[in-house]
Amino acid sequence: MGYRFDFNAVLSNWDYLVQGLWVTLLVTGAALLASLVVGLIVGVLRLSQNRVLSWISWAYVELMRNTPVLVQLVWVYYCIPILTGIDFSVITSCVIALSLQAGAFVGEIVRGGIRGVDKGQVEAARTIGLSSFQTLYRIVLPQALRRMLAPLVNEAVSLVKNSSLVSVLGVSDLTYRAQVLATTTFRPIEIFTVLALEYLVVCALLSYAASRLERRLAVSD
């Protein structure tokens, strides 16, 4: 092995890299929260009795699932100002694009979670006079949420990874900063190794937290 690893380039720029981590977490966190809202709406509409609503939701999911995330990011960044006349900052457009994309997947998770709840639960709720909305949020969703937890964590993990694409639009997240350092220090291998490790740590922590939460929820079962 002729190559000699030298992590000094990483260590001396540590603060710069870690600041990128905050940007990554901010973008991911904001997109995750927004995607839960989008997903809840998409998932519930998909199960609606109304054909038009459920078709719109289906079409949305297919559109988001079958186009590349990078294309969606670029499209939202350039086209939303043209279509709406509103100029968003780069970070905002990135969060919008990522939440729309993840929202489609969350929508499928919500749909699966709701459909997994026994029909008898809905019937029992209706016979004691709960409205369909009350039935949804007091009876069905709390039970669906437990089934949804594991797939939602998977979705959050993909979101963390997909967020690296915002570097293409010049958002100075973890990946962007790594690219900058790689070209200025001529140590791309070390820098990208550490970059990979950083993503690994974030995603692993996320999965760990979720398994803890899942176990706590299981206690009341």
Place this chain on the structure above:
Amino acid sequence: MNLAVDISSLSKSFGKNEVLKKIDLQVEKGHVVVMIGASGSGKTTLLRCVNVLETPDRGTVLVNGVAMGDTGVDGSFIRLSERALNQRRSEIGMVFQRFNLFPHLTAIENVMIGPVMARGLGKTEARTLATDQLARVGLADKLDSYPSRLSGGQQQRVAIARALAMKPQLMLFDEPTSALDPELVGEVLETMRQLAEEGMTMLIVTHEMEFAREVADRVIFLHDGCIVEEGRPDVIFSNPQHERTRSFLRRTLRHRMGFEATGTDSPEK
């Protein structure tokens, strides 16, 4: 108006399968009416049409004189608006074969949620009400247990308390003991017997012939979507007029005596 339930020429099909054929059925206030019949005879569907968990195709359903649906010019049954239906349903208690307790709520929360959400009752009042209802079914010591920690019989009694908490005028029971282990059947039947003695109007689908004989004011035998025979339990059980009733009773009674532990009939769908 002395009828708790007044059903006339009710029909219902699932696809091509005609499950109920022009059924007429009346239940007087304060009476206990038991529906018996083989699985697939339509008795569960008929019960579910009373609170419109199944929408009838045609015919009318009156509960305490109030229509559960509108009637079209051609006699078809038209569903009421959500709001109207909810309001009417909240006065009809229903107990299911598979209990259908809410697993994420404790026993007392299961009983409280109806009065709180549908009636707008305050939490404290609802708690008192729920405690009373659970005591009524003998579960005063299980208020904070989750359903998964309760036996089948206890779960079914919580389900009865949940229905009672809405102060229903009428209680519907859909094979309430069919999913229970044989040794747990008695406690649920005892609770139902007690309700009958208190004067609750009850419409019950069951295979518990002994219970029907003791508690029912009237027994109805359904076969193939029609009411074949109805009358007082002593008459139906000891001197059935119709051959179909006779053969059904013969099979059921022999079956019950032969293998006590058979238990679960699959629900007819």
